[in-house]
Amino acid sequence: xxxxxxxxxxxxxxxxxxxxxxxxxxxxxxxxxxxxxxxxxxxxxxxxxxxxxxxxxxxxxxxxxxxxxxxxxxxxxxxxxxxxxxxxxxxxxxxxxxxxxxxxxxxxxxxxxxxxxxxxxxxxxxxxxxxxxxxxxxxxxxxxxxxxxxxxxxxxxxxxxxxxxxxxxxxxxxxxxxxxxxxxxxxxxxxxxxxxxxxxxxxxxxxxxxxxxxxxxxxxxxxxxxxxxxxxxxxxxxxxxxxxxxxxxxxxxxxxxxxxxxxxxxxxxxxxxxxxxxxxxxxxxxxxxxxxxxxxxxxxxxxxxxxxxxxxxxxxxxxxxxxxxxxxxxxxxxxxxxxxxxxxxxxxxxxxxxxxxxxxxxxxxxxxxxxxxxxxxxxxxxxxxxxxxxxxxxxxxxxxxxxxxxxxxxxxxxxxx
DNA sequence: TCTGGGGTCCTAGGACCC
DNA sequence: TCTGGGGTCCTAGGACCC
Numbered sequence: 328x329x330x331x332x333x334x335x336x337x338x339x340x341x342x343x344x345x346x347x348x349x350x351x352x353x354x355x356x357x358x359x360x361x362x363x364x365x366x367x368x369x370x371x372x373x374x375x376x377x378x379x380x381x382x383x384x385x386x387x388x389x390x391x392x393x394x395x396x397x398x399x400x401x402x403x404x405x406x407x408x409x410x411x412x413x414x415x416x417x418x419x420x421x422x423x424x425x426x427x428x429x430x431x432x433x434x435x436x437x438x439x440x441x442x443x444x445x446x447x448x449x450x451x452x453x454x455x456x457x458x459x460x461x462x463x464x465x466x467x468x469x470x471x472x473x474x475x476x477x478x479x480x481x482x483x484x485x486x487x488x489x490x491x492x493x494x495x496x497x498x499x500x501x502x503x504x505x506x507x508x509x510x511x512x513x514x515x516x517x518x519x520x521x522x523x524x525x526x527x528x529x530x531x532x533x534x535x536x537x538x539x540x541x542x543x544x545x546x547x548x549x550x551x552x553x554x555x556x557x558x559x560x561x562x563x564x565x566x567x568x569x570x571x572x573x574x575x576x577x578x579x580x581x582x583x584x585x586x587x588x589x590x591x592x593x594x595x596x597x598x599x600x601x602x603x604x605x606x607x608x609x610x611x612x613x614x615x616x617x618x619x620x621x622x623x624x625x626x627x628x629x630x631x632x633x634x635x636x637x638x639x640x641x642x643x644x645x646x647x648x649x650x651x652x653x654x655x656x657x658x659x660x661x662x663x664x665x666x667x668x669x670x671x672x673x674x675x676x677x678x679x680x681x682x683x684x685x686x687x688x689x690x691x692x693x694x695x696x697x698x699x700x701x702x703x704x705x706x707x708x709x710x711x712x713x714x715x716x717x718x719x720x721x722x723x724x725x726x727x728x729x730x731x732x733x734x735x736x737x738x739x740x741x742x743x744x
Numbered sequence: 745t746c747t748g749g750g751g752t753c754c755t756a757g758g759a760c761c762c
Numbered sequence: 763t764c765t766g767g768g769g770t771c772c773t774a775g776g777a778c779c780c
Contacts, residue, residue, distance in 0.1 A: 452779085453779080454780075535778090538779080539777085540777060540778085541777080541778090640772090640773095654774060656774085658771085
């Protein structure tokens with residue numbers, strides 16, 4: 328009998344990914360505090376003497392958050408998710424670059440391909456990180472994945488010129504934590520015996536799945552570190568956090584996690600949303616809102632078509648000026664895909680929300696996705712197809728809350744006639 | 745001038761069905 | 763009548779993640 332194989336799971340996280348891609352393009356910025364974020368259209372200007380002129384944070388006025396930033400910028404206390412205006416107070420002279428997702432996606436594909444050439448069992452976790460199963464990689468068991476992780480780092484650097492940090496442990500939960508321990512350009516290998524010394528001293532919020540709310544609640548019980556949670560009475564965790572989450576907290580704090588590497592998954596929903604430059608009112612800004620609404624539906628329809636899906640559940644999302652979020656959705660008798668049908672369905676949802684408050688954000692979402700044969704009808708439809716007039720909705724009757732009559736919806740949207 | 749955009753998963757109640 | 767018990771679907775909201 329061969330000895331039981333230990334699972335060897337790697338988590339690979341690109342270092343300051345967007346910022347690092349920008350530094351490849353603008354190498355003169357290397358070593359400086361650089362921030363990516365804010366609005367579009369702020370390209371660096373090439374000057375007469377050949378040097379480039381960059382916008383700085385102090386030049387910026389408007390809404391927006393930091394998407395990511397260089398380690399030099401982080402030294403000022405700037406971090407991703409921070410409002411640009413706040414970041415400008417901390418580091419007014421930091422260079423501000425606009426986001427260029429197309430470019431980041433190109434580099435994302437490149438690094439993932441480079442990894443795949445070394446180790447094919449990969450789980451995509453977004454544009455800049457992946458899990459990799461090293462368990463069955465030849466030789467990996469011998470050194471706990473160290474050589475494999477080294478070759479992954481080399482392959483990524485050769486393919487992109489970018490560094491990454493890798494954690495290798497028996498599971499995804501620990502590897503995710505481990506990849507952060509030695510950033511940037513790090514490599515950390517841990518096994519179960521390292522948990523007390525390396526994992527338990529860390530803040531509970533370092534665990535993927537313990538967010539701000541759960542961390543605050545834990546802190547209220549004087550549970551601050553992962554070790555605190557591990558030492559807590561499981562019965563107490565179950566009672567306070569519920570059966571499911573409480574049990575998970577206990578297991579996670581002990582470093583237990585059986586989740587497999589998921590190499591493929593179908594999308595569950597596709598959405599588009601936009602935050603306005605200023606808060607808009609359904610009546611006073613009707614034209615602007617209507618145009619924006621139409622645009623969102625068009626972009627969503629385009630995304631669906633490009634990815635080969637139709638949708639049977641259309642929803643909207645609003646964020647009011649006070650930051651409250653409401654959503655409404657409607658399930659249709661048959662899948663749809665074109666912008667006009669999406670707009671009509673989303674319009675019926677809009678009639679069910681309060682539109683007397685100013686809106687900060689408007690979004691449109693497509694759920695219950697149905698895969699399409701190339702450019703043809705849906706491959707499968709859960710609801711019965713009821714022919715071309717399938718626009719009518721099956722909403723359970725609920726009166727519109729809106730005091731405003733047909734806010735920014737055209738008369739043609741009114742299906743209640 | 746605080747607080748983007750794109751996702752996933754979970755919970756919970758009511759409708760509806762057997 | 764004093765009150766079943768599953769099961770699924772739909773909807774809304776919220777936590778969390780990148």
